[in-house]
Amino acid sequence: MLQFIGRRLLFAIPVLIGILVVTFFLARAIPGDPCKSILGEKATAEACERFAENKGLNDPLPIQFGIYMSDMVQGDFGNSIRFSRPVSQMLIERMPMTIELGMTALIIALLIGIPLGILAAMKHNTPTDVGTMIVANVGVSMPVFWLGLLLAYVFALLLQGTFLELPPSGRVTAGLISVPFYEAWGWTINEEGFFGNILEFISNHFIFNSLITGDFEIFWDTIRHLILPAVALATIPMAVIARITRSSLLDTLGRDYVRTARAKGAPERRVIARHAMSNAMLPVVTVIGLQMGVVFAGAVLTESVFGLAGVGTALVEAITSRDFPVIQAITVVAAAGYVVINMLVDISYAYLDPRIRLE
């Protein structure tokens, strides 16, 4: 097993290096001058020259690349050109939003998708099955941005004034401030230090932070704001998971050992829970891994629709303002995360199905 993990890790390294290289040159190849994008239409040529000099944009490309690679390897993402702040600080502030959104969406997708798939498989070839699969097919085909706008229209406008009203944008209601748990508990920490950064990153997960500090007003408020975007984002993975669960369960239900279990007179519920499910979960795990990438990409669109300040909107803003370090950092982090997730999927897969390790 360890050997398999080692091989998988080695295999990931050239891919990660490739990603770093591709990202750097993609970011530099974007046309347009960061100066005019950032200083605006009233920027003079002199101001732009000073700007480029200050930001190191006048260095030759190979030198910029060398600096970039050595910084990246040390985990230093540099400073945002637009905001003059460390990109890592921006990631600390913005990633938790995206993680919360993505995880909530994935949980919704799992909580609805898997039972739906099981239901469809158990009631195979009945109207329930057909109905479920219609929902799944429509779900897979749903443009996230369209669904998001429709949800906002229904829940923020049509249902305004009812108890079902949900906010169409933002992360918390204005005026509510999430107090980081370390401040709430009176810890004194150095916010600039590595440990402080980690604590800050954790505390920016508002749901988690408000839960452990017992601030239920913020907790409910955050959840209320998350529902619409998370549902919109969850639709496609939910449908995919429902479909794969169904087909995989149908497949195992036809296998000999399940037939044997049935023939022995075990109740259907038990047959499914004990015998069929554990084997049917294999492909579901793969699909969940693949869907993580879909969720992240969908987060770009969802955040844009719901005006959420996550890394998705940060990426789009950075592209329009030619903020290279931010583009690089987000793309690299997303790709690296994706590679790691795929690796975890492979490993869990190997764990579940020992045959694969022998390859």
Add this chain to the structure above:
Amino acid sequence: MKRTLKLLALVAAFVMVAAACGDTSSDTTTAATDAPPATDAAPFAGLSVAAPDCDYGGSISKIEATGEYEVTFTMCTPVPAFPAIAAFTPFGIQPEEHLAATGGAPLDNPIGTGPWVLDTWQRGDSITFSRFDDYWGEAADYSTLVFRWATEGAQRLLELQSGNVDQITNLSPDDFGTVQGDGDLTFIPVANPNTLYLAMVDQIDPFGDAPGEMTEFADVNVRQAIAMGIDRQRIVDNFYPEGSEVASHFTPCSIDLACGGDAWYDFDAAAAKALLADAGYPDGFETTIFYRDVFRGYLPEPGLVAVEFQTQLEENLGISADVVVMESGEFIDESTNGRLDGLYLLGWGADYPHVTNFLDFHFGKTNPQYGNPHPEIYELLDEGKTIADAATAAPIYEAANNAIRDLVPMVPIAHGASASATLAGVGNSHFRPFGAPLFHRSTPAEGDTFVFLQNAEPISLYCTDETDGESLAPCQQVVEPLLGYAIDSGNVEPRLATACTGNDDASVWTCSLREGVTFHDGSTFDANDVVASWSAGIDAADPLHVGNTGAFEYYSYLWGNLINAPE
């Protein structure tokens, strides 16, 4: 390069210190009359910053603390517009010590004298301010001010309708009626003067190393044909909100001296066709309309208006144009250098209420945005800008407007109306023509918190080195300049200066400062804070000239150039 810069900065800093010390001797101070508690008996040592000479291209020669509560600005040329410019937010005053302590970059911790103290900036979400109880003016009636942001107009309106926020900016044109018809909301017109124009380039990149080709628009007949062949009324009627008007001159008429000379051509498709035929294009030609997809008061719906121009050019003149949207930064870069082959849609919102802010920027000698600049226009402008007396300047601007009308470097289209909205319960709701609302003079609809929803998150809160309205709006709540714009007009009012008076030819301006003002950190405001704040912006050799981008855009653009600007 970097090393020489550092060296230069060191030398300059040394010179400055020397100059500052030297000044104490020559300073025949008058501060004896009203000295603050005599904790230190030492005479006031006034700082100053000066340009080595007046050949550097900028208009400021020297800024000097000529007394504990007096600052004198000596200019290189007459600058009649000084008060109007000095009232702009980037010229806000922070404590000298605070600038030094933050290394010239108080990006997220500004300290000012304004009615609001920065409390927390929750990145990505909101900024909270609390009332400054020791404000020199009348402090707010409520305790907390919150800034939030949402990009989409629909979202902003919905938040207002839900009562989550007290005031929103940049109402979508289609929502004007909705707000006006809603008894729970108040509609607030914003009177910031602006102009949308359709520009034409007569020669590609005329100032480039290898100037490009002459275009169809090199023929003045073609330009006049476009001027007459666009039904501007139809555009304003269909795409602009109520209160917008067709442009009779480039500069909106609410600005002094703006509307001398003949009004713009009337729409006349037949005459336009004839002119086009004279120029050798009886069947029109092919061209491109460039624009950027950015919402501005002068252009509320860029894509729709660009398509409308495309339609009109085809129908009225037989000119078939492609519509091309460009990324904003790239568009500005290409258009301002005259590198776009065709027509483009751009506009201008006033920075300060003065005719030079419109005409000099757009038709100056060094501006290649329409290809070759026209001496018939810029010679008049150069003459006009040094004249302080309005009656003397009037005929010059009249002639300049007529020259623009005859030569048609661009077609002025519209002056767009824009609007803000508040909940009906908000007291003294307003939106200033220049700058953001003065929130301490309003009151929230209910409770003790006022929530303001704008377009986007600020970039930083050190507005000496910012240019976007979303940063300038929160800055104004915290940091104040010497002067400020009135709540309902472009008139200039006292803020930290009780008055700024110019000499006869407007080349020396003396500002008397307000006494007994304290900063948010408890320190006392005096003339040295003014000099230090200005120096950090205008003097590139000042060690505190750091900021966010380091460009100090408004200093170099509004005052001609930075002092000691690196070559």
Add this chain to the structure above:
Amino acid sequence: MSVKHDPLDPIEQNSQFLLSKPTSLWKGAFGRLRRRRTGQVGMVIIGGLLIMALFAPLIAPFEPNEVLIGKEEIKRREAPCYDALDFIGMWRCPTEDAPQHLLGVDGNVRDEFSRVVFGSRVSLAVGITVVVIAVTIGAMLGSIAGFWAGWADNIIMRIMDVILGFPSFLLAIAIVAVLGPGIRNAMLGVVIVSIPAYARVMRAGVLSIKQLDYVSASRSLGASPLRILWTRVMPNALTPLVVLATLGLATAILDVAGLSFLGLGAQPPSAEWGTMLASERNQIFSAPHLVFFPGLMIMLTVLGFNLLGDGLRDALDPSLQD
């Protein structure tokens, strides 16, 4: 590296039935497709779209970019109004002689229905072009990698791994940001991110077929690799590629619409559904019809191709029949 036979890997699933003879596969496939309900619905939707696209000028009452200012007494963004549908609240006309527009008019006072109809041309063309190019390139790279194992295989497949290393939509965004916004560049971006899937299927197919008796037989008889590729591999590999491509059409249309929504795809005045939706997204609360209908069309088109792809897979792979 040997080919693993994992019945649950979707790519493997597709290459599995490479092993059966091509003719027997296609024979009766259409019949099976017609009998499957998903296939039926998919065919109806796609058929409808094709008719809409082919006869757009006959169906649409106006040109897609025809501005109606001055031609009709109508406000911009006027809601749908249609006498025949008057009994449904949404289509009630404000006045009796108001101009009739089935789906209302948009911000430029253009007939929304005509634009939606013409939009089908754009979306179908976009989807088909993207997939044809991606399949061609992907199949070429895949067969090269499969046939000439060794360094060519390594280089090609490692590049494919790097592309797959990015979340695909994100990479497409980055590529379009580099090339500049526009429908062509958006399509190119989507092409690039979808190549690896086809390359992998093709390579797996080639690898599995290479070992078959009749292929090694023709090799030993001196047939050139190109000839083997053309006569033996291609006909077999076509089947999984067709299935994958049909499903790929759905993804391509969805991705290009998403890019357009972010302002990176088709530019105004093009009647592309994603662009139409994006340019009126701000009006979701005041003129929801301008957001609803283009989005609905995207959804239906994607649904159609998804169903058709599923149906095709079932019809072409008898082993999956349940």
